[in-house]
Amino acid sequence: MDGGIRPEVTGARRIVVKVGSSSLTTAGGGLDADRVDALVDVLARVLDDSAAAKEIVLVSSGAIAAGLAPLGLDRRPKDLARQQAAASVGQGLLVARYTASFARYGRRVGQVLLTTDDTSRRAHYRNARRTLDQLLAMGAVPVVNENDTVATDEIRFGDNDRLAALVAHLVRADLLVLLSDVDGLYDGDPSTPGTSRIAEVTGPADLEGVSIGSAGKAGVGTGGMVTKVEAARIAAAAGIPVVLTSASRAADALLGRPTGTLFHRTGRRSADRLLWLAHASTPRGALTLDDGAVRAVVQGTGSLLPAGIAAVEGEFSAGDPVELRDGAGRAVARGLVTYDAGEIPRLLGRSTRDLARELGPEYEREVVHRDDLVVLHP
Numbered sequence: 001m002d003g004g005i006r007p008e009v010t011g012a013r014r015i016v017v018k019v020g021s022s023s024l025t026t027a028g029g030g031l032d033a034d035r036v037d038a039l040v041d042v043l044a045r046v047l048d049d050s051a052a053a054k055e056i057v058l059v060s061s062g063a064i065a066a067g068l069a070p071l072g073l074d075r076r077p078k079d080l081a082r083q084q085a086a087a088s089v090g091q092g093l094l095v096a097r098y099t100a101s102f103a104r105y106g107r108r109v110g111q112v113l114l115t116t117d118d119t120s121r122r123a124h125y126r127n128a129r130r131t132l133d134q135l136l137a138m139g140a141v142p143v144v145n146e147n148d149t150v151a152t153d154e155i156r157f158g159d160n161d162r163l164a165a166l167v168a169h170l171v172r173a174d175l176l177v178l179l180s181d182v183d184g185l186y187d188g189d190p191s192t193p194g195t196s197r198i199a200e201v202t203g204p205a206d207l208e209g210v211s212i213g214s215a216g217k218a219g220v221g222t223g224g225m226v227t228k229v230e231a232a233r234i235a236a237a238a239g240i241p242v243v244l245t246s247a248s249r250a251a252d253a254l255l256g257r258p259t260g261t262l263f264h265r266t267g268r269r270s271a272d273r274l275l276w277l278a279h280a281s282t283p284r285g286a287l288t289l290d291d292g293a294v295r296a297v298v299q300g301t302g303s304l305l306p307a308g309i310a311a312v313e314g315e316f317s318a319g320d321p322v323e324l325r326d327g328a329g330r331a332v333a334r335g336l337v338t339y340d341a342g343e344i345p346r347l348l349g350r351s352t353r354d355l356a357r358e359l360g361p362e363y364e365r366e367v368v369h370r371d372d373l374v375v376l377h378p
Contacts, residue, residue, distance in 0.1 A: 008241040008264070009256035012175035013052075014136070017043065017254075018059040018164035018231075022181040023247035024094075025062055030069035035247070036097050037104075039179075042250045043141070044105040055136045057171055058109075059144045059164040060098070066090030091145065098143050110135040113147035114163065125170065125276055132171050161231035162279065169238045169275050176235045176242045177253055178228050183246040184260040185212070185229065201232070201263045234279050237267040274374040277334055281321035285314020285341055286331075287367070294326045297333050298375055303366035304335065306347035306355060316341045324368065333375045335368035 024035050046054050064076060064083055067090025077083055095111045102109050112131060135142045144167055146160060161178060168176040188195035188211050201207060212225045232242040245253045245260025252259040289297065293308025304324065316322055317340050324333040339347070344367070347355060356364035 004258065006243075006256040006258065006262060008262070009175060009243060009254065012054075012173075012241075014055045014057075014171060014173045015046075015175045015177060015254070016057045016059060016164055016168040016171065016173045017177045017179065017250070018160060019061065019179045019247055020160070020181065021061040021065040023179055024060070025065040026069075031062065031066045031093060031097050033097060033101075037101050039247060039250060040098070040101040040105075042254065044102065044107060045251070046254050047107065047141070048105065057132060057136070057142045057144060057167060057173070058098075059160055059167055060094065061145070061160045063087045063091040063094050063145055066093045094145070095143060098141075102141060108138075108140040109143050110140045112142050112144045114144065114167075115147050129170050132167075136171075159227040159231075161227040162234065165231040165234040165238075165240075165242075166276065166279060168235050168240050169269070172269070173240055176232075176240050177250070178231060178242060178244045179247040179250055179253075180228065180244075181246060182225065183249055185210075185225065185244055187211075198261050199258065201236075201261060203264075203266050204233075232263040233266075234275075236263045236265055238275055239265050239267055239269040241265055277321060277336070277372070278374045278376065281334065283314075283323040283331075283334060284316035284320040285312065285337075286323040286325050287312055287337075287344070288325050288327065288329075289332075291327065294332055297324055297373065298377070301370060303370045304368040304373065305352055305366055306344075307349055307351050309344065309348050309367060312341060312344045312348070314341060322368070324373075330377065332377050333373055335373035337368055338365060339367060 019039060023039070024031060026032055043056055043058065046052070047056060064086045067086035067088070068074070068076065070089050070093070071086055073082070073086065077086065091111075091113070095109065098109050112128070112135070114128060132142050132144075144163070146163055164176060164178065167173075182190060184197040184199075185201070186195045186197055190197075198206070198210070207229070212229055228244055232244060235242050242263040243253045243260050244263065249259045287304070287309050288311040289304070289308050290310050293304060296302050296308065297304055310327070314322070316337060318338055319336055321334055322337045323331040324335060326332050347363070347367070352364045352366075
């Protein structure tokens with residue numbers, strides 16, 4: 001199964017590469033210039049292969065970790081304010097290091113900082129796509145990171161693994177490569193004798209019974225194997241194969257050699273907004289549906305109308321993402337609501353015809369349009 005060159009890799013033209021903090025920094029904080037240069041050496045060789053005509057988007061962690069030592073911090077702070085301060089200092093150092101390193105090969109870089117608001121709202125993600133496409137068209141290497149300096153808990157991706165999967169879909173990548181301090185997914189703790197690397201994952205059944213660790217070795221990042229497997233699942237379900245391996249084996253991974261763990265595609269590319277809505281948005285509230293509305297949303301093709309809503313909670317505005325729940329409180333779908341939270345209580349259980357007659361024709365509309373709705377649990 002994993003004995004030869006991987007065509008999913010060698011045939012990929014546009015590639016998203018994600019590298020974790022532990023692969024770029026020291027455990028005490030501060031960028032390791034040699035590690036950054038080693039990664040850039042690999043990426044530049046791929047880009048300079050004129051026969052392949054490759055494009056690379058780099059999703060790089062390391063901003064907070066890079067800012068620790070300059071600020072006199074000996075470990076990653078737990079409070080958001082000091083994390084943002086470290087990111088503010090570290091982000092400049094990180095991009096400056098990439099700029100200098102890629103300049104050795106005559107390559108330019110462009111910094112792109114994102115929050116979930118930039119990816120879950122229609123106008124924002126279209127602008128992000130245009131920016132990334134234009135950078136690539138102009139021969140630059142986009143360096144993407146979460147905007148830790150301004151992101152609040154409510155609008156954070158939480159880890160750059162998930163961000164990388166969503167960026168891969170955003171730019172219509174042919175391949176996602178996740179680089180960390182572990183050389184692949186193992187069927188147990190890699191440090192325990194008797195465990196072995198899982199060479200390929202063809203679907204969820206391949207991971208049944210596999211114990212997946214939640215923390216990396218270096219202690220400077222937020223992700224672990226759990227976030228990487230989840231990111232691989234998101235990308236694979238969107239039709240993008242994924243290679244998970246260590247940064248030290250990046251060259252082999254990008255050449256298609258059988259290193260790390262290859263996650264095969266499990267689905268096809270879906271509408272952009274639906275993937276963002278399912279995996280990048282943070283619900284600002286919830287609507288509880290009656291049984292008929294649950295069936296219509298989950299099994300049907302219609303929009304959510306006021307008549308099917310039994311209760312509303314949360315503070316949200318028109319255009320915000322909300323959860324759609326069944327009577328037991330389970331989130332069955334997520335959608336972009338067309339009303340403010342304060343408007344909905346008087347609409348509950350009523351037909352759009354009655355609402356239009358009483359309140360005006362602008363109330364003869366769905367609460368969540370089908371085009372702005374994604375089913376979470378069929």
